[in-house]
Amino acid sequence: MEREIACRPIGTVKRTEGGISVLEVFPEFCEGLNRLTTFSHIFVLYWFHERDTENGRRVLRVRPKKHPGAPLVGVFASRSPDRPNPIGLSVVRLLGRDGCRLEVEGLDALEGTPVLDIKPYIPRADAISEARAPEYTLEGPPT
Amino acid sequence: MEREIACRPIGTVKRTEGGISVLEVFPEFCEGLNRLTTFSHIFVLYWFHERDTENGRRVLRVRPKKHPGAPLVGVFASRSPDRPNPIGLSVVRLLGRDGCRLEVEGLDALEGTPVLDIKPYIPRADAISEARAPEYTLEGPPT
Numbered sequence: 001m002e003r004e005i006a007c008r009p010i011g012t013v014k015r016t017e018g019g020i021s022v023l024e025v026f027p028e029f030c031e032g033l034n035r036l037t038t039f040s041h042i043f044v045l046y047w048f049h050e051r052d053t054e055n056g057r058r059v060l061r062v063r064p065k066k067h068p069g070a071p072l073v074g075v076f077a078s079r080s081p082d083r084p085n086p087i088g089l090s091v092v093r094l095l096g097r098d099g100c101r102l103e104v105e106g107l108d109a110l111e112g113t114p115v116l117d118i119k120p121y122i123p124r125a126d127a128i129s130e131a132r133a134p135e136y137t138l139e140g141p142p143t
Numbered sequence: 144m145e146r147e148i149a150c151r152p153i154g155t156v157k158r159t160e161g162g163i164s165v166l167e168v169f170p171e172f173c174e175g176l177n178r179l180t181t182f183s184h185i186f187v188l189y190w191f192h193e194r195d196t197e198n199g200r201r202v203l204r205v206r207p208k209k210h211p212g213a214p215l216v217g218v219f220a221s222r223s224p225d226r227p228n229p230i231g232l233s234v235v236r237l238l239g240r241d242g243c244r245l246e247v248e249g250l251d252a253l254e255g256t257p258v259l260d261i262k263p264y265i266p267r268a269d270a271i272s273e274a275r276a277p278e279y280t281l282e283g284p285p286t
């Protein structure tokens with residue numbers, strides 16, 4: 001039932017500075033970036049590799065650090081990097097593409113972070129402006 | 144460089160009918176759902192287990208099936224289930240929780256699909272209403 005699933009990095013966070021990051025997709029996957037720049041925003045799925053420890057993956061309750069005043073919540077009600085599968089998810093602005101490299105704005109991931117997937121942000125499906133969230137999510141940085 | 148990363152299912156899609164799905168989180172992770180219902184929408188990350196084949200994971204160009212008129216695009220510019228890491232991502236409405244079970248609306252995943260992660264949808268960060276996408280994404284179902 002709980003077999004392990006083999007995820008393989010498709011690239012890596014090469015550089016990150018002043019809110020701008022460069023993602024480098026490995027050459028064998030580079031063709032998969034075709035027409036990506038027809039989207040202004042993308043989802044980046046990555047692996048919090050520094051949190052990939054047995055202890056980090058056992059965390060079930062967290063106090064969201066970035067939101068002052070947040071209560072203790074279940075890990076699935078948070079964007080904590082400590083979680084059973086330390087997968088990070090960010091919506092970022094796609095600034096440009098140069099071959100296998102993407103320049104993006106708003107990715108809060110360390111250099112060397114393995115990238116698992118890239119998906120287009122489709123506002124019709126993904127932009128739910130009427131979604132409700134607790135008030136504490138309005139304090140501090142977005143996630 | 145391309146070491147495999149061990150993802151472990153945290154639950155499964157139990158039932159899906161008429162656009163409504165029941166997710167069952169395994170008992171050992173159930174505590175992680177605490178306070179999830181303070182959010183109206185959540186991200187569900189899952190594994191397209193029926194596409195987890197060497198051939199499916201080699202696909203780099205696809206024609207998005209759900210959008211009539213879509214051109215051939217790179218797999219990362221699509222939400223295709225055939226992709227190097229067949230991770231599915233959906234924004235769904237959280238209808239309710241009963242213990243380890245969540246009822247959600249809008250999850251387009253088969254029964255038996257392994258769930259990898261659940262995250263709160265935080266409109267401040269995730270609802271980008273001004274995002275641009277190609278016109279063909281307006282045709283057919285959302286993703």
